[in-house]
Amino acid sequence: MQFAYDLVVIGFGKGGKTLAAAATKLGKRVALIEKSKEMYGGTCINVGCIPSKTLLHLATHKKGASGYKEAIEAKNKMVAFLRQKNYEALLDAKVQVIDGTASFKDSHTLMLYHNDSCQEISAHHIVINTGSIPTTPKVPIHSNKVYDSTSLMQLTTLPTHLVVIGGGYIGLEFASMFNLFGRTSNKHTTKVSVLVRGHQFLPKEDPIFSQSIHQSLSQKGVQILNNATLNAIEDDCVHYTQDKQAKTLKADAILLATGRVPNTASLQLERAGIQLGAQQEVLTNEFLVANPHNEGNIYAIGDAKGGAMLTTYASLDDYRIVYDHLFGAKKRTIHNRNVFPEVLYIETPYSHVGLRAHEVKDRAYCTHNLKTAAIPGAMVLEDTTGLLQVLVEEHTECILGASLHCPLSYEYINLFSLAMNQNLSFSTLKDMVYTHPSMMESLNTL
Incomplete structure (x- = not known):
């Protein structure tokens, strides 16, 4: 059967746009569907991580009503710039960007609605990358x-x-x-x-x-x-x-701010043999295939498949799994991916990776704690709030988890992720020579 495209991606989010650009480098005919020009680049760039973290940063030195207004204007300017850059990047990669809202006709055909028009497009493979939407409490x-x-x-x-x-x-x-x-x-x-x-x-x-x-x-x-x-x-x-x-x-x-659910309601997924979970998430196998018992040509990535919401780096890793399954060795799965760090972006950020102490079961471990106030680098940054904790397995010295409530924890936590992914012992981190003054040198003490 002849298809108009080798691959169609529904949604401009991180994993989808990266997959679309990578596929065209292999000579594939690729289209990406996005319902709004205001969402070119995806949730993170337009209404998620980037604008919210930008505002949090600007709030440290722009104060009051006038400072807030300046910050909103600066945020809007930056978002518009990134949105345009993302659009141009896909055009440069020879991806066809199509404006419209998509729903399934069957496992290879999409109905595309834009303004008052409707058209059908067909593809060998389709990737659902529609993100999530906020939930509303069921109260008046x-x-x-x-x-x-x-x-x-x-x-x-x-x-x-x-x-x-x-x-x-x-x-x-x-x-x-x-x-x-x-x-x-x-x-x-x-x-x-x-x-x-x-x-x-x-x-x-x-x-x-x-x-x-x-x-x-x-x-x-x-x-x-x-x-x-x-x-x-x-x-x-x-x-x-x-x-x-x-x-x-x-x-x-x-x-x-009562939660988010996958944005799947309008996709008519049943027509493509796709099942949904209790939270309206697309159910997939370990390769993120959404219809494995049928043709196995449809994938779901990012928030659409459920799990942690608004995590751009999770969506990017979903891309790696789908790319490997489509064009590679078919070895990457959700079961062998790296650990995912989490960050709560507040004035003194909190970051975590791996297990928490109350989650450790049947494993002997040591707890290493250090107050942020004991770190010279934190004093230099004028923020001594919080503490750091690392859980270390006793007989292997492997890091089971790390929790950091301290300045720059969103950067610092990546070192623990790297150590866990590479099975480095805690002593390896403890005995390194770090720059001074810095937050990371606290590992010599911790």
């Missing part, structure tokens, strides 16, 4: 002051009170960001409150780190309300229950 919401993580970054006026619904990574990152923008030398121009549904703050983390992060945010002025269940949002009022008592907060901006 009647307000024009409610935002998600995308729309809040378009707000040009610094709110006087931001209420964040959700105490996960996205919610806490925005809480820290707006707290920073509104925290001047002599007062808080922005109040930030975070409603955490459960009684435990950051329950996935070891208590020593959830407590350290809670203390750091609280000392900087972020109000964290545990065991708070949202009941309704009406105009500027957030109605919730805490410890069986009905309460209300007034806010001029309300962020819904």
